[in-house]
Amino acid sequence: MLYIIGLGLGDEKDITVKGLEAIKICNKVYIEAYTSLLSFGISSNGLSTLEEMYGKPLIVADREMVEERSDVIFSEACESNVAFLVVGDPFGATTHTDLVVRAKKEGIEVKVIHNASVMNAVGVCGLQLYRYGETVSIPFFTDTWRPDSFYEKIQKNRSLQLHTLCLLDIRVKEPSLESLARGRKIYEAPKYMTIPTAIEQLLEIEQIRGESAYNEDTACVGLARLGSEDQMVVAGSMRDLLDIDFGAPLHCLVIVGKTHPLEQEMLEFYSLKKGVPEK
Template identity: 45%
Template sequence: MLYLIGLGLGDAKDITVKGLEVVKQCSRVYLEAYTSILTVGKEALEEFYGKELILADREIVEQEADTILKDAHQCDVAFLVVGDPFGATTHSDLVLRAVKLGIPYRVIHNASILNAVGCCGLQVHIKVKEQSMENLIRQLQGEQPEVTENTVCVGLARVGGADQKIASGTLQQMTTVVLGDPLHSLIITGTLHPLEVDMLKLFAVDKSIFEQC
């Protein structure tokens, strides 16, 4: 069995109980080490999980995936991903390779920046519109806002960690904000709901910019 396990956003303890149980039972445990990073190192993870981790860089995952899948018919293999396995970077290719080889797989999800970013106060949602492709493209082109130096943005760093930092301001103001160590995210906002404005004021570089929102 191949397990794709999300590690969450912060430190070693952000793994789910289910994910940790699987890690402990696996014969080999790979740590995907090129799309994101945790606030702790490989050694801290190994100590908490009680398992040796094999670092898997981009070359191994994309060019030598057979190494990861070797003997997965007879034993359990874990592939650990910071955040969610299908969050910022999908690992569909690894799944497809496993299926082609007749290897069963299971995904254990976790928090990712795509949902945790809601901590800044913006309402995170996905709009699904059932229209023709031609109409969708026309509508998107018409709705695309022009980004200027006065566009409201939100910068986030180390989301999920004890030292996370959030700052909101204009794009020009954000160029002077120091967020500290990675990982960093930048949100360029569109039309804001009054509740979103109130939340962003909590993190504002200059609250006056929100008076006109």
Template identity: 40%
Template sequence: MLTFIGLGLFDKTDVSEKGLSRIRNADRVYLECYTSRLMGATREGLEQYYRRPVTPLYRSDVEQDPDAMLEEATTKDVVFLCAGDPMVSTTHADLRIRAASRGIPTAIIHAASIASAVCGLSGLQNYRFGKSCSLPFPQKNWFPTTPLDVILANLSQRLHTLVYLDIQDDRYMTVPEAVALLEEMAAARKEKIPLYVGIARAGSDEPVVRAGPGELVRACDFGPPLHILIVPAELHDMEREYLEMFAGL
């Protein structure tokens, strides 16, 4: 049995009671550590809370070499943990398909996702979001502009864009860094992004939400990670009022 369990947004207490019970009774516990992370928890703290040892998994373990874990799941009760909700990431959907193709029973225990949390924190309406995108750190001779293409396509349809910010080992892209990258891309194309909403530490007791044009948002101190960015389309009246009240627009 392979059970995908979402851990929520920030710390060890965000997991559901159902998820916690399944973790504590599992034969083996794996924690996926590359698509997102619980910034309010350590692996050692999770192990103490779960009363079970936790084995970390990284990109190659999940996408290229999951065979050992899947083999265990043919005879044992294995849980696969991730921050947020399990099936927001396509790599987790692929892993479930692989398990099912081997005849391994699977299940999902859901949790809070950043995809829905940003709506509550920003007041931007769920049904007005278009395609999301990921913004990677540029590398030498590599500066992908696909995120700008997605944003401009959404703006042309009056849709908001959720921009996931890169995580590399212990390096976390910040909202100001992300805005600077997008502003550079837009300037090169003679385009203009009128408004940004930056969010930091969703799910914590003190999240930060700031809205405004690029120059203003780049100057804000969002504090520690994780950060995420929204590029809103034209605002409805209630969305604007919400951002004015809760995000300093």
């Protein structure tokens, strides 16, 4: 049996009781390392907090391992119980859907244990989840690569008066271009997009396209470390949020559509106009 277990968003205690019980009957426990393990108290020496809680050693699986060497995981899961731990919910990332598809094709029994993910925990800011349109991703711009497919999606959501959740780029264990050119992979330091960087890129594209999808006065909500003890939520215009230090990753951004009175009331708790941003 292959258990795909969501860890939730905050810390080691956000796993469900069901997830924890599943880990205890597993012979091998993998943990994905290609989104973010930042909030799980992982030191450079290992995975102490999680391993201590589970009473088991963890095998860190990076994207390469999951995409290229899954046959090892699958053959183990044929003979015994194997856990694959995922930050947030198992179906938050395409990579995990791919893992499930391949496991099922091999005839392996797969059991999913759900948890919170950014896709539903973003509800904490008060904007109702059923009033969101398509989710967009904001990738890091480089000198030569400035993809702007998010622009039209935001434009469509806004024309329908819907909110837009913007997921901000994460670059973990990416081989540097230079090292690829030399034929030997050397990995860049992890890189996480901040809310101000995302807004800069959004405004740059608006300036180029000029179709008034949004502007500096557009209402937004910035959310950092969602679900953690020190999460930070600030509501304000794009201009306002540009100057705010949201601290450590992960960050995400919501572009606000038309709000109902209850949504507006909730946003006001997080509004810059109230003085110090609420935690």
